[in-house]
Amino acid sequence: xxxxxxxxxxxxxxxxxxxxxxxxxxxxxxxxxxxxxxxxxxxxxxxxxxxxxxxxxxxxxxxxxxxxxxxxxxxxxxxxxxxxxxxxxxxxxxxxxxxxxxxxxxxxxxxxxxxxxxxxxxxxxxxxxxxxxxxxxxxxxxxxxxxxxxxxxxxxxxxxxxxxxxxxxxxxxxxxxxxxxxxxxxxxxxxxxxxxxxxxxxxxxxxxxxxxxxxxxxxxxxxxxxxxxxxxxxxxxxxxxxxxxxxxxxxxxxxxxxxxxxxxxxxxxxxxxxxxxxxxxxxxxxxxxxxxxxxxxxxxxxxxxxxxxxxxxxxxxxxxxxxxxxxxxxxxxxxxxxxxxxxxxxxxxxxxxxxxxxxxxxxxxxxxxxxxxxxxxxxxxxxxxxxxxxxxxxxxxxxxxxxxxxx
Amino acid sequence: xxxxxxxxxxxxxxxxxxxxxxxxxxxxxxxxxxxxxxxxxxxxxxxxxxxxxxxxxxxxxxxxxxxxxxxxxxxxxxxxxxxxxxxxxxxxxxxxxxxxxxxxxxxxxxxxxxxxxxxxxxxxxxxxxxxxxxxxxxxxxxxxxxxxxxxxxxxxxxxxxxxxxxxxxxxxxxxxxxxxxxxxxxxxxxxxxxxxxxxxxxxxxxxxxxxxxxxxxxxxxxxxxxxxxxxxxxxxxxxxxxxxxxxxxxxxxxxxxxxxxxxxxxxxxxxxxxxx
Numbered sequence: 291x292x293x294x295x296x297x298x299x300x301x302x303x304x305x306x307x308x309x310x311x312x313x314x315x316x317x318x319x320x321x322x323x324x325x326x327x328x329x330x331x332x333x334x335x336x337x338x339x340x341x342x343x344x345x346x347x348x349x350x351x352x353x354x355x356x357x358x359x360x361x362x363x364x365x366x367x368x369x370x371x372x373x374x375x376x377x378x379x380x381x382x383x384x385x386x387x388x389x390x391x392x393x394x395x396x397x398x399x400x401x402x403x404x405x406x407x408x409x410x411x412x413x414x415x416x417x418x419x420x421x422x423x424x425x426x427x428x429x430x431x432x433x434x435x436x437x438x439x440x441x442x443x444x445x446x447x448x449x450x451x452x453x454x455x456x457x458x459x460x461x462x463x464x465x466x467x468x469x470x471x472x473x474x475x476x477x478x479x480x481x482x483x484x485x486x487x488x489x490x491x492x493x494x495x496x497x498x499x500x501x502x503x504x505x506x507x508x509x510x511x512x513x514x515x516x517x518x519x520x521x522x523x524x525x526x527x528x529x530x531x532x533x534x535x536x537x538x539x540x541x542x543x544x545x546x547x548x549x550x551x552x553x554x555x556x557x558x559x560x561x562x563x564x565x566x567x568x569x570x571x572x573x574x575x576x577x578x579x580x581x582x583x584x585x586x587x588x589x590x591x592x593x594x595x596x597x598x599x600x601x602x603x604x605x606x607x608x609x610x611x612x613x614x615x616x617x618x619x620x621x622x623x624x625x626x627x628x629x630x631x632x633x634x635x636x637x638x639x640x641x642x643x644x645x646x647x648x649x650x651x652x653x654x655x656x657x658x659x660x661x662x663x664x665x666x667x668x669x670x671x672x673x674x675x676x677x678x679x680x681x682x683x684x685x686x687x688x689x690x691x692x693x694x695x696x697x
Numbered sequence: 698x699x700x701x702x703x704x705x706x707x708x709x710x711x712x713x714x715x716x717x718x719x720x721x722x723x724x725x726x727x728x729x730x731x732x733x734x735x736x737x738x739x740x741x742x743x744x745x746x747x748x749x750x751x752x753x754x755x756x757x758x759x760x761x762x763x764x765x766x767x768x769x770x771x772x773x774x775x776x777x778x779x780x781x782x783x784x785x786x787x788x789x790x791x792x793x794x795x796x797x798x799x800x801x802x803x804x805x806x807x808x809x810x811x812x813x814x815x816x817x818x819x820x821x822x823x824x825x826x827x828x829x830x831x832x833x834x835x836x837x838x839x840x841x842x843x844x845x846x847x848x849x850x851x852x853x854x855x856x857x858x859x860x861x862x863x864x865x866x867x868x869x870x871x872x873x874x875x876x877x878x879x880x881x882x883x884x885x886x887x888x889x890x891x892x893x894x895x896x897x898x899x900x901x902x903x904x905x906x907x908x909x910x911x912x913x914x915x916x917x918x919x920x921x922x923x924x925x926x927x928x929x930x931x932x933x934x935x936x937x938x939x940x941x942x943x944x945x946x947x948x949x950x951x952x953x954x955x956x957x958x959x960x961x962x963x964x965x966x967x968x969x970x971x972x973x
Contacts, residue, residue, distance in 0.1 A: 295827055306815050607811045610772065611825040611872065612800015614793045690772050694811065 314593035315633030317586025322637025330645035332572030334655035414502025430477030438498035448494035587673035594681035606693025619686035626678020634670030720746035725778035751906035753922035756931030804873025808885035863894035900948035
């Protein structure tokens with residue numbers, strides 16, 4: 291008997307016992323649906339992290355003041371004030387793989403226009419900030435080097451701040467007060483939406499670093515909270531990081547093998563950390579799903595065993611009219627595989643539907659990969675072979691005389 | 698050992714020499730082990746069945762007739778002795794090879810019909826061809842032809858549950874015939890049928906034998922055995938009697954007689970092999 295004939299025979303046999311067939315494949319259906327849905331959502335989470343990282347800026351490195359130990363007592367990260375704009379200028383000048391460097395100081399405060407006011411984050415930086423973060427100006431223009439050098443009282447507003455202070459009216463050229471210092475609005479940032487931790491990236495006021503630190507905060511120091519550096523390419527991120535580390539150690543008079551008093555972080559590291567979490571979750575869910583696949587195949591094995599016993603006489607008839615052991619083996623194995631694969635296909639459809647539904651309901655992204663779907667289907671088929679083999683073997687070894695006498 | 702079959706049947710053979718028997722057994726022995734006991738079900742059967750013969754095997758239960766039929770049907774292997782089917786020694790073949798011999802050279806008709814339930818008559822008859830690799834179209838054509846031969850040409854799509862006992866047995870006969878076997882084995886084929894239907898089934902076997910097919914019938918009913926040309930009686934694992942039936946009953950004539958006596962029972966059409 292060839293494979294097509296046994297496939298037809300199997301389909302016919304399964305159709306005759308529709309309810310039992312459906313119940314037998316239910317375990318596989320649920321398992322496959324679970325695998326597909328969890329993997330889709332896990333991959334979606336990774337994709338989302340990647341997108342968010344990309345929205346922060348390409349090839350981004352962040353340099354922050356680190357911990358120093360004084361007389362054996364270590365301070366926490368960021369406790370020192372040892373990173374300066376001069377360090378930033380040095381990186382820009384000496385680290386050839388660094389494309390752009392921008393200082394960044396954050397401050398929170400009230401911004402006021404007319405009878406509207408809003409509490410927001412004020413970021414002091416330079417024009418390079420926009421290029422590093424790949425942020426566009428929607429209206430007006432970004433302040434330049436001259437404004438930073440002069441400490442000019444200008445600012446660029448995020449979309450949220452514009453909405454809160456101006457509503458629909460045009461903010462360009464208008465004087466607002468930032469922490470009681472009057473500033474002219476020269477530009478509006480393009481809306482960027484939610485950041486990776488749910489914060490509103492558009493709730494921000496940008497102003498020249500010198501203006502924020504020296505005029506508004508009234509500090510005379512040259513220290514920065516953060517330096518943002520973009521590497522010239524994704525493959526140069528690691529090299530840039532190394533160069534920055536050795537340059538800053540040199541500048542801070544720390545031996546090459548000594549503990550640095552600053553930290554350099556790149557987004558790839560952060561992305562890897564986030565992905566590791568997503569992967570842990572995926573592995574956990576996938577192993578639960580694999581266990582249910584195992585349970586599903588046990589269900590099929592059980593039904594096949596019952597079926598072989600119940601159809602002993604049929605097996606006897608088939609053998610009497612010329613069916614060989616392997617014909618009977620193939621027939622029952624095919625039935626088990628058909629059960630598993632049909633269950634797998636139903637499970638796939640269900641899993642894709644589930645992933646889409648969850649994506650729509652919860653706002654989670656779902657990445658449905660054909661590789662995963664194919665692999666799951668193959669896995670389900672393999673489960674069918676494993677589940678069906680023993681019952682089929684038992685059927686094929688029946689004695690035709692005994693089988694024909696079976697009531 | 699009895700004399701060979703009538704020259705009338707042998708005359709049909711294309712060979713000039715004496716045709717070899719379809720079944721030729723030589724000191725066929727079967728011993729079962731039941732715990733410590735050795736049950737000698739067959740104690741040396743030497744028997745020939747010629748082409749076109751219609752032989753009835755009789756005997757009480759435990760006489761060895763069923764064991765003999767299982768051996769001749771290649772469902773079991775002898776403990777000793779030889780069995781030549783159509784000249785080929787099949788007594789030492791493997792399980793798989795025996796399945797092949799059953800599929801190609803033998804046809805079975807059972808007491809309980811043994812049709813696949815919830816499966817149409819056509820598909821039931823197709824079954825033996827499935828294992829011989831006959832293609833779908835050809836399978837259907839030949840199955841339909843075999844069903845027409847037993848008078849069920851208009852019942853192809855009926856499942857066993859939709860057919861009477863006699864009709865079910867005819868489907869089984871069609872299934873036994875469809876691979877054009879050398880020998881048809883019928884194990885108590887009338888055991889589950891009423892007397893009229895039993896005679897109808899006998900009529901079919903008589904016609905098949907007349908067409909040159911070899912039929913071996915196992916029965917415990919003497920009047921059924923009287924339809925055969927020859928009756929072999931088993932007792933205690935040996936052949937007790939082997940004799941020709943002087944005047945076999947002609948099933949077709951009996952049917953005509955029954956119908957004339959009790960016309961209310963008669964089927965609408967009593968012509969050969971047509972369904973009631």
